[in-house]
Amino acid sequence: MSIDVAAARADTVGTGHVTHLDNAGSSLMPRTVADTVVAHLRREEQIGGYRAAAESAGRLAEVYSSLARLIGATPEEIAVLESGSSAWATAVSALPLTAPRVLLSRTEYWHNLLVLRRLADRRRLELVVLDDDASGRVDLGHLQRELDREDVGLVALTHVPMAGAQVQPAAEVGRRCRAAGATFVLDACQSVGQLPLDVGELGCDMLVGTGRKFLRGPRGTAFVHVRREVLDRLEPALRDRRSAADGSGRTEARMLESWETSVAGRLGLGRAADHALGLGLEAIQARVTALAGVLGARLAEVATVTVHGETPPGSGTVMFSVRDLPAEQVRAQLAARTINVSTAALPPPDTGSVLDPGGPRPPVAVRASVHYFNTEDEIDRLVRALRRAPPRAHRGPARGH
Ligand SMILES: Cc1ncc(COP(=O)(O)O)c(C=O)c1O
CATH class of the missing domain: 3.40.640.10 (Type I PLP-dependent aspartate aminotransferase-like (Major domain))
Incomplete structure (x- = not known):
């Protein structure tokens, strides 16, 4: 059985307020x-x-x-x-x-x-x-x-x-x-x-x-x-x-x-x-991985964007960087356009930094993560926002969870 995306969105109040691509951080609760x-x-x-x-x-x-x-x-x-x-x-x-x-x-x-x-x-x-x-x-x-x-x-x-x-x-x-x-x-x-x-x-x-x-x-x-x-x-x-x-x-x-x-x-x-x-976890998985594949592919088409990790992704998260723009600034600019993403240190981040605190810091990238209620239109919104010239810098918290 596949997911009825329209019903899932109608059941998710937040989809009317934000383009939520931060499900690896904290998703939107259903009603x-x-x-x-x-x-x-x-x-x-x-x-x-x-x-x-x-x-x-x-x-x-x-x-x-x-x-x-x-x-x-x-x-x-x-x-x-x-x-x-x-x-x-x-x-x-x-x-x-x-x-x-x-x-x-x-x-x-x-x-x-x-x-x-x-x-x-x-x-x-x-x-x-x-x-x-x-x-x-x-x-x-x-x-x-x-x-x-x-x-x-x-x-x-x-x-x-x-x-x-x-x-x-x-x-x-x-x-x-x-x-x-x-x-x-x-x-x-x-x-x-x-x-x-x-x-x-x-x-x-x-x-x-x-x-x-x-x-x-x-x-x-x-x-x-x-x-x-x-x-x-x-x-x-x-x-x-x-x-x-x-x-x-x-x-x-x-x-x-x-x-x-x-x-x-x-x-x-x-x-x-x-x-x-x-909804069924098999159906959720199928929808999430298909959508993550679309997300990875569309991001890769943006000249200033580098997608990290394997494609197509095996689950819902795509890590990426934007040329000359720190991840936290990208996150803040997208938030200003009601697009939610987060930032995180690229893997393998933690074994090195925790077991060897003096060692090199892993680079931080933007984390976009889809759920079954997201749509290709929302991914296109993200891509359009990334193609626009960046507004001025913004400071904020550096690390996602
Ligand atoms: C892989 C993984 N494990 C554990 C946690 C910790 O979960 P919590 O934030 O509920 O303590 C996170 C949170 O980001 C996580 O990504």
Whole structure:
């Protein structure tokens, strides 16, 4: 089934206000997600937060089922947290990690790297950055050689990088980690909501997703999946009163949550998962990758533009630079024309800058990212704006997420 783009746009208020090409940063919520959040806040206003939460207990429980369905997990394996970074840090820090070596890809998300570096210092672990293959994806031969040493405790992979469209061979990495008995954590913050995900097929022990990007959830929402067999091994730093076990006495991933949370945000996140499932992740992926192909090709036709990364892109993000114009100025000029893009350091950015802070800084480029509700007309709008002479310089924040 293909996406009804006109219906998707009618269901997305923001498409009437902006040309939103920043879905890798923070997408536009569909109407039903925003309505869910606002309706709950109204109930909190009317009857108080605790009673409003009690009234929504059934729907809150369904949030876990929705997220579990989205990635082929069970509700007990899901915890909801407030950001992808904190979800990743909380879950990975709770792993006992008995084997001393940790493998990571060159495009691992920078915050994950900071956490790993801290863990490595405290627990005397060795971080090993895996080579890329000719396509720029993780070199599976290098991965296998490291796994064969039988001293790898953890493998960390970012499925789709913050600054690019390249999809890592996560299922193959998962298969090899499973065979070697190494714990595999997959950062799916840029893939959830635009690619079909199934934790069984991916072979991961942990998967982290954030709400506001391609999943189109509210800001301040994220989730982590922890495989049933790994849950019993977790040693979270903090356990508060709701976080112990399900009725059967078995540990639940919810032990990673803190008790206080945005209930409205959680309900919105569950709604966003249902919405994506309703459209179908295969259909979303097909539309997003086709549109990203158009975006990359049209940008490449602009004489002053350099497109980075492989074409056609494997997912929704295209990185590009404009001759003689810093990325942040391009972003600001486009924002002035109600076209939303963001900026990000080109891959492989973070392994170098985090593990070698004195090393060369990676260049920053413009990040344009499409979702299924975008249109070719919007891409043409972007291209026309880039062809015009740039207005004067503007200063603003330098880094996207
Ligand atoms: C690949 C990747 N992982 C993790 C994150 C962190 O997610 P959050 O901003 O929700 O902490 C981001 C955010 O940009 C990301 O791109």
